[in-house]
Amino acid sequence: xxxxxxFSLTDCLHCGRKLSRSGQxxxxxxxxxxVYSLAKHSMNKISDSTSTESPPTVKRFYIEGIxxxxxxxQLERLSLECTKxxxxxxxxxxxxxxxxGLRPQGDLAVxxxxxxxxxxxxxxxxxxxxxxxxxxxxxRTQLIEVGVAGALSGNIMLMTIPLYMGVSxxxxxxxxxxxxxxxxxxxxxxxxxxxxxxYAGIRSRTFPIDAPILAAILVAxxxxxxxxxxxxxxxxxxxxxxxxxxxxxxxxxLDRLRSHxxxxxxxxxxxxxxxxxxxxxxxxxxLSERIGYDAIVRQGGIYADSSHLTGESLPMxxxxxxxxxxxxxxxxxxxxxxxxxxxxxxNTRIAKLIKEVKLAQDAxxxxxxxxxxxxxxxxxxxxVLAGLAMLYFIFTGQSTEGAKRVLALLIVxxxxxxxxxTPLVFAMSMKALLRDGVLVKDPAAIDGASQVSxxxxxxxxxxxxxxxxxxxxxxxxxxxxxxxxxxxxxxxxHPVSRALEGALIHKYGNLVPRxxxxxxxxxxxxxxxxxxxxxxxxxxxxxxxxxxxxxESEVQFYRTTVTGDRALIATFQFLxxxxxxxxxxxxxxxxxxxxxxxxxxxxxxxxxxIAQEVGILNVHAPLTPEEKAEYASSQMMVGDGWNDALALSxxxxxxxxxxxxxxxxxxxxxxxxxxxxxxxxTLIRQSSLARKTLKQNFFFSTVYNLVxxxxxxxxxxxxLVAAILMPISASTVFLATVIRLKKxxxx
Amino acid sequence: MTGLTIIWWLVPAALLLGLGFLFGFIWAAKAxxxxxxxxxAVRILxxxxxxETKEKKNGIHDKV
Numbered sequence: 079x080x081x082x083x084x085f086s087l088t089d090c091l092h093c094g095r096k097l098s099r100s101g102q103x104x105x106x107x108x109x110x111x112x113v114y115s116l117a118k119h120s121m122n123k124i125s126d127s128t129s130t131e132s133p134p135t136v137k138r139f140y141i142e143g144i145x146x147x148x149x150x151x152q153l154e155r156l157s158l159e160c161t162k163x164x165x166x167x168x169x170x171x172x173x174x175x176x177x178x179g180l181r182p183q184g185d186l187a188v189x190x191x192x193x194x195x196x197x198x199x200x201x202x203x204x205x206x207x208x209x210x211x212x213x214x215x216x217x218r219t220q221l222i223e224v225g226v227a228g229a230l231s232g233n234i235m236l237m238t239i240p241l242y243m244g245v246s247x248x249x250x251x252x253x254x255x256x257x258x259x260x261x262x263x264x265x266x267x268x269x270x271x272x273x274x275x276x277y278a279g280i281r282s283r284t285f286p287i288d289a290p291i292l293a294a295i296l297v298a299x300x301x302x303x304x305x306x307x308x309x310x311x312x313x314x315x316x317x318x319x320x321x322x323x324x325x326x327x328x329x330x331x332l333d334r335l336r337s338h339x340x341x342x343x344x345x346x347x348x349x350x351x352x353x354x355x356x357x358x359x360x361x362x363x364x365l366s367e368r369i370g371y372d373a374i375v376r377q378g379g380i381y382a383d384s385s386h387l388t389g390e391s392l393p394m395x396x397x398x399x400x401x402x403x404x405x406x407x408x409x410x411x412x413x414x415x416x417x418x419x420x421x422x423x424x425n426t427r428i429a430k431l432i433k434e435v436k437l438a439q440d441a442x443x444x445x446x447x448x449x450x451x452x453x454x455x456x457x458x459x460x461x462v463l464a465g466l467a468m469l470y471f472i473f474t475g476q477s478t479e480g481a482k483r484v485l486a487l488l489i490v491x492x493x494x495x496x497x498x499x500t501p502l503v504f505a506m507s508m509k510a511l512l513r514d515g516v517l518v519k520d521p522a523a524i525d526g527a528s529q530v531s532x533x534x535x536x537x538x539x540x541x542x543x544x545x546x547x548x549x550x551x552x553x554x555x556x557x558x559x560x561x562x563x564x565x566x567x568x569x570x571x572h573p574v575s576r577a578l579e580g581a582l583i584h585k586y587g588n589l590v591p592r593x594x595x596x597x598x599x600x601x602x603x604x605x606x607x608x609x610x611x612x613x614x615x616x617x618x619x620x621x622x623x624x625x626x627x628x629x630e631s632e633v634q635f636y637r638t639t640v641t642g643d644r645a646l647i648a649t650f651q652f653l654x655x656x657x658x659x660x661x662x663x664x665x666x667x668x669x670x671x672x673x674x675x676x677x678x679x680x681x682x683x684x685x686x687x688i689a690q691e692v693g694i695l696n697v698h699a700p701l702t703p704e705e706k707a708e709y710a711s712s713q714m715m716v717g718d719g720w721n722d723a724l725a726l727s728x729x730x731x732x733x734x735x736x737x738x739x740x741x742x743x744x745x746x747x748x749x750x751x752x753x754x755x756x757x758x759x760t761l762i763r764q765s766s767l768a769r770k771t772l773k774q775n776f777f778f779s780t781v782y783n784l785v786x787x788x789x790x791x792x793x794x795x796x797x798l799v800a801a802i803l804m805p806i807s808a809s810t811v812f813l814a815t816v817i818r819l820k821k822x823x824x825x
Numbered sequence: 826m827t828g829l830t831i832i833w834w835l836v837p838a839a840l841l842l843g844l845g846f847l848f849g850f851i852w853a854a855k856a857x858x859x860x861x862x863x864x865x866a867v868r869i870l871x872x873x874x875x876x877e878t879k880e881k882k883n884g885i886h887d888k889v
């Protein structure tokens with residue numbers, strides 16, 4: 079994999095950071111490798127399809143780590159910073175999406191490196207440019223429909239005021255016909271989405287929620303038209319066009335907020351490494367190789383990082399007879415290790431998992447909001463009532479009077495209040511949550527988050543920080559010894575070495591690795607090397623403590639003197655630290671009456687200890703991703719990693735913590751934009767508030783509809799009164815919603 | 826009645842005026858001016874806006 083730009087072979091291909099060990103192939107960390115492979119992948123696509131003179135290709139990234147408005151300035155400087163690669167860069171603040179116009183000869187990897195250097199995390203958004211521009215076009219058309227409806231209804235209002243004021247003669251005729259003329263395009267152009275939705279509903283044999291709305295609008299329109307021709311002056315063109323405008327506007331508002339959810343992150347090709355390994359082939363794994371197939375260890379053994387499946391923080395020992403899964407990274411191996419591939423390509427476990435995640439995600443889009451179901455039931459009831467009433471009037475020979483009363487019934491029970499307020503509740507909740515650091519992709523998360531009984535948490539990366547840290551930051555070793563230790567750990571990929579490297583830099587500032595002699599990494603045990611220290615050569619060893627407890631890792635640093643005695647210099651203890659807010663959040667959830675569970679792929683002892691620390695009573699471990707999904711289905715799942723993706727996509731409500739992997743971010747309905755898990759509480763609080771508001775609205779509408787229906791069937795209400803009452807009820811519900819959702823500000 | 830004849834002129838004139846603004850709105854929506862309502866408000870505050878604009882003219886637009 080040679081690279082066109084100026085990276086040398088000792089630099090990470092993606093971020094340019096110095097590679098510290100010859101065993102490391104091209105990347106310094108997995109993040110770089112992921113992004114680089116994604117970038118390469120899409121680069122290939124581009125170079126296949128474009129010639130050298132072709133215009134720039136638009137690539138879109140969801141940017142994580144936007145803090146303030148200056149980020150816009152920073153990100154849009156991309157076109158000045160990478161002039162060779164980038165023709166243009168436009169950032170959309172409300173969606174956190176950066177659109178990059180990539181020149182045909184430009185290398186996406188360089189662009190990604192620049193964005194990462196600035197401290198943001200770019201996630202490539204999948205999807206064809208065509209599909210996106212179609213969507214953009216639809217959005218614009220919707221906006222025009224709203225605008226046209228607004229302009230028309232405003233003008234009709236102006237025409238109607240003189241009519242109400244009692245203008246007569248030629249002017250009256252003029253205003254009546256003008257309002258008719260303006261109402262026609264409002265109905266046929268702006269209102270066409272109602273026709274489309276009802277038609278689609280009838281074709282798929284479901285009850286369209288728009289049917290009664292459309293019926294009310296059509297009835298009002300034809301009643302007014304007939305009355306215009308007969309000269310009876312009962313015109314409702316103003317009400318119907320205002321209704322169309324308000325409904326379209328509230329729907330457009332919600333749709334716009336929802337467009338986050340259509341983001342599909344490019345991530346899945348990564349684990350399906352393209353290679354020509356055949357089933358039954360025997361191979362020897364290379365250090366820091368990412369295995370691209372499922373295999374059985376036939377000889378020797380491997381220390382491997384399979385955190386993508388297990389979430390376990392430390393490398394696992396995979397001995398003879400055990401299976402090593404695709405996506406696993408080799409950390410250390412015994413000499414002469416042989417593995418035999420038994421599934422490749424689509425048959426690997428990770429490929430099957432990806433497939434299942436995709437299926438589960440597709441299935442989710444059909445879930446219906448509870449509030450829609452209530453509204454539907456109410457509407458069904460009204461329709462049946464209207465039908466029965468009409469039959470009654472026909473049989474009793476009062477069809478003219480009956481038609482008038484049923485008309486009044488349909489207009490008075492038009493569900494516009496609900497249709498208007500429901501999207502508003504979700505839109506306002508999504509906005510409030512976004513401000514509080516939760517990005518909601520699917521309104522179903524707001525609808526259902528407070529309704530689940532159990533909330534399951536993942537361990538590594540969700541309840542904990544997800545990386546090893548030194549337990550005691552105060553250790554005392556001399557500068558020279560620190561130098562020696564640093565030189566050793568920079569050569570190792572083991573997580574403990576990485577953590578130690580960080581701790582040393584933190585304490586001693588910039589250290590330069592020295593030449594090592596006789597460097598040896600003993601799988602599962604430690605490191606040893608001879609380093610220059612205090613102007614003479616000295617042997618050092620970093621060894622895993624023999625007496626270590628199983629749930630944390632402890633290493634000891636020794637210096638071997640010339641006489642062969644080992645002197646202990648320091649002991650380091652590492653652990654994956656629990657996030658600061660975990661305990662308080664779990665306690666709050668228990669206080670609110672929820673059950674809390676821990677689902678972990680890690681060892682039971684580790685899971686138990688963390689659970690104890692944060693106060694979770696219910697622990698399930700070790701679990702495979704598939705088992706996690708089984709527990710989480712019909713409950714709420716909070717996770718961050720690859721091994722949670724399936725559980726997230728199958729759970730009733732899913733939440734990804736900040737910094738989660740692409741797979742989790744994509745599978746989840748809601749994403750935290752701030753570190754920690756307290757956002758879960760935010761979501762649940764907003765959810766129960768939204769739910770209360772929805773119920774309150776539904777209660778208002780039901781009472782209003784029942785009273786209105788009774789009055790109109792008894793003949794106490796004529797269509798004119800109904801048409802005046804309709805907007806009043808709508809605005810009551812509307813105002814009640816806004817006040818209720820605005821009022822609450824939790825400290 | 827004579828006092829009201831002016832209305833026969835004013836009403837169509839008002840409608841025409843409204844129609845003009847409506848077409849202005851449709852044009853703006855089609856040109857993508859409403860695609861992103863937040864960022865431009867921030868972008869105008871940056872010093873290097875002139876360079877940015879020039880760059881963008883050479884580059885691509887979300888024209889559909």
